[in-house]
Amino acid sequence: LAKTTQPISMDSYEGQEVNITCSHNNIATNDYITWYQQFPSQGPRFIIQGYKTKVTNEVASLFIPADRKSSTLSLPRVSLSDTAVYYCLVAESGTYKYIFGTGTRLKVLA
Amino acid sequence: NAGVTQTPKFQVLKTGQSMTLQCAQDMNHEYMSWYRQDPGMGLRLIHYSVGAGITDQGEVPNGYNVSRSTTEDFPLRLLSAAPSQTSVYFCASSGLGQRTGELFFGEGSRLTVL
Numbered sequence: 001l002a003k004t005t006q007p008i009s010m011d012s013y014e015g016q017e018v019n020i021t022c023s024h025n026n027i028a029t030n031d032y033i034t035w036y037q038q039f040p041s042q043g044p045r046f047i048i049q050g051y052k053t054k055v056t057n058e059v060a061s062l063f064i065p066a067d068r069k070s071s072t073l074s075l076p077r078v079s080l081s082d083t084a085v086y087y088c089l090v091a092e093s094g095t096y097k098y099i100f101g102t103g104t105r106l107k108v109l110a
Numbered sequence: 111n112a113g114v115t116q117t118p119k120f121q122v123l124k125t126g127q128s129m130t131l132q133c134a135q136d137m138n139h140e141y142m143s144w145y146r147q148d149p150g151m152g153l154r155l156i157h158y159s160v161g162a163g164i165t166d167q168g169e170v171p172n173g174y175n176v177s178r179s180t181t182e183d184f185p186l187r188l189l190s191a192a193p194s195q196t197s198v199y200f201c202a203s204s205g206l207g208q209r210t211g212e213l214f215f216g217e218g219s220r221l222t223v224l
Binding site: 031032033034036041042043044045046049085087089090091096097098099100101102103 | 166198213
């Protein structure tokens with residue numbers, strides 16, 4: 001089973017960099033790792049995806065080591081509006097069965 | 111673009127009633143899926159489909175039926191609603207090809223079963 005493991009919750013202060021790590025030991029060779037953000041009463045919103053090494057976009061960076069068994073979402077200089085639940089997502093090996101983990105509840109403090 | 115559209119947004123049912131949650135997408139995506147999210151919890155996969163006529167079970171399929179007769183639509187049927195099915199339901203779609211996991215979500219359908 002493609003099971004992902006993340007910390008349940010994290011607290012941070014405004015302006016700090018936040019790193020959330022996800023482990024995905026059974027990721028298939030050709031599959032990507034995708035991260036989502038979810039606010040209360042809304043659907044998940046795509047943040048970033050990657051296959052290996054480092055990917056950066058306007059909101060986040062994603063670091064993936066060579067063995068691809070984990071990934072780290074990096075949010076630079078968080079603000080109060082980044083308070084949300086963050087999920088990493090991989091497919092069950094060889095299928096399109098996308099299983100979400102428990103997610104990480106990030107609380108940004110003033 | 112409408113993207114992924116779910117109807118209804120809110121629904122109240124009595125135990126034992128049946129209903130269908132509708133999901134439609136206008137992006138010509140082959141992949142569609144249904145998730146449920148209970149209060150304070152993560153998303154759990156109910157059913158998914160990789161094309162018209164093809165469906166498969168997710169993590170929590172019991173009590174739900176799906177069919178996929180067109181690329182655009184993927185309705186979710188509750189056969190005999192139970193209070194345990196009170197949840198927010200999200201439909202998602204994606205293109206096929208490489209499994210990138212980039213899913214496009216609808217706004218959700220909030221279901222209460224009394």
